[in-house]
Amino acid sequence: MSDPGAKPLTLPVMPVKRGTLQDEIYRRVCDLILDGEIAPGQLVTIQGLADAFGVSAMPVREALQRLTTAKALTVISGRSIGIPKLSLDLLTDLRRVRLEVETLAAVWALACLTSDDIARLDHLVILMDGAIADGDVKRYLHGNREFHFKIYSASGSEVLLGLIETLWLRISPFFNLLHEAGNYGVANAAHKQILQALRVGDPKALERGIRSDIGNAAEVLERMLK
Known part of the structure; x- marks a missing residue:
């Protein structure tokens, strides 16, 4: 999907401190x-x-x-x-693995999230609703990432979190393409389902919410690739 004729992206100045x-x-x-x-x-x-x-x-x-x-x-x-091109085979593979590891991380996090964590997740859902209403793709994507990784980080597994980040490095750039298809609203509905499951401590509902979020996005991308 990369265009060899595209102009290089202009980045803001973000100085890096010396050290590592x-x-x-x-x-x-x-x-x-x-x-x-x-x-x-x-x-x-x-x-x-x-x-x-x-x-x-x-x-x-x-x-x-x-x-x-x-x-x-x-x-x-x-x-x-x-960003490398996304093929149907790669999309299918990423979806299959994400469904397993992200639902697992969410369930492991269920007993570890604090009331402050839940409050932050609730704020992020509201933030994403606002971003959708404003058509602000970057604000939505930033909130989406923080929402998911706030949950997955609470799993307590550094190994599992690393696996999820590796998967997201390959799929998350394509979340940019989901805005025009109306997926952001569908995704935030799934986020609300996830949040409610976390509030009441329901692992099955939590799994359904995560699977719905991943599956809906993958279906939209699949249609784009065909």
Whole structure:
């Protein structure tokens, strides 16, 4: 879905502190991907990231190599990086694995989420409703990511959380494409179902909500790919 003729994405200045520079840059780029800041068809250059982070090109190149190895990014042309194409086979595989690991993480989190956590999730649902009404894709995607990872982080499993992040690095850029199809409203209805299940401690309803959210998005993307 990346367009070789697309213009490189202009990024805001985001200086990186010295220290574990490559790890920090890697984390920053991961956040850009997970928050939907790099959408399919957009290009990012090594120099553009270096300028945005206030560093030389070398640590950026090393961080991007890690992400291209993980297939979260791909070289489009020259020094331009973009989101790899999504195939039907990959979409099916990602959906199948996400259904298993994300429902598991949510159920594990059920007994660990605090009242403050629930209040934050409720706020995020309201925030996403507002973003949908305003047509603000970036605000919705940021809220969507925080909503899900707030839950999954409470599972207490660093290994499981790492697996989920790896899956999201490959699928979350395509959440940008779901806005025009009206999926955001459907997804936030699933978020409300998830939130209610967490409030009452119902693991079965929680699983249904997570599966509905993942499945509905995958069905929309599948139709786009056919």
